[in-house]
């Protein structure tokens with residue numbers, strides 16, 4: 672099913688997950704473990720599972736394997752991510768043909784981070800150019816990335832939203848956001864998008880906190896703010912993994928409740944390949960019951 676159709680029901684929020692191809696998985700054990708987790712998460716009726724793309728296509732084979740299994744074994748719509756920063760037009764064409772052969776209908780089109788070794792390919796400079804290209808050569812439905820607190824390289828949030836608008840005008844059907852921990856960033860971002868003339872769904876990306884060190888690293892990498900209260904709580908309980916996991920579930924549940932009550936069209940969970948926290952949040956939200964068509 673294509674993105675436009677997935678997000679076409681205004682009364683029922685769409686649940687989607689992000690997973691990544693496991694690293695150093697020579698015997699395929701980690702992929703098996705990932706599908707054990709995804710089978711648990713299937714209980715919450717996700718409409719889409721997106722699969723990240725390693726810098727420079729480092730894990731393309733594993734990504735394809737995971738995409739195939741999501742589609743054929745789980746019977747859920749997969750959405751591969753794709754980055755263009757280090758890839759030539761020829762290789763992009765080849766990858767799009769692979770996706771076409773697999774019957775894939777959606778793609779998350781990204782520029783990718785500029786690699787530290789500076790090894791970039793100059794065929795596509797920005798995600799907008801990739802969006803235009805995919806639109807021209809394929810019938811894929813295209814999603815793009817948005818940044819409620821601004822992309823780390825952006826001169827200003829205003830410029831960043833203007834470039835986001837360009838991606839939408841060139842063919843993007845949906846925007847998935849960077850993680851954030853303060854909903855006010857998301858609400859003000861959505862407002863800015865609307866004022867700029869962006870009318871496609873903006874889907875919040877939700878990361879349940881599972882550890883303090885990992886969170887600090889991620890927040891620094893993505894340039895997102897951690898609320899002072901959260902830092903304080905996590906530092907205080909840094910040795911108590913169970914406490915932090917439970918805190919992460921409660922925090923994200925409250926975040927999602929507020930987002931849902933403000934009418935978001937979906938929730939996109941950064942699962943980190945584990946079911947535990949996302950299951951906890953979705954059980955708390957009780958979406959199936961609350962948004963059952965008969966209850967509306």
Ligand code: FAD
Pocket residue numbers: 722723724725726752753754779780781782783784785796797798799815816817822823824825826830831834847848849850876
């Ligand atoms: P762009 O939209 O091209 O923007 C990059 C920067 O350039 C921004 O600062 C923007 O303001 C600026 N810009 C855009 N257009 C112009 C222009 N015409 N002139 C001047 N400046 C411009 N990375 C991976 O490697 N693999 C993944 O699977 C992956 N998945 C992601 C999923 C989501 C939901 C998100 C939010 C991010 C993901 N990323 C992934 C990270 C992403 O690749 C990086 O954030 C990257 O640095 C920017 O990619 P982009 O597609 O947003 O780039």
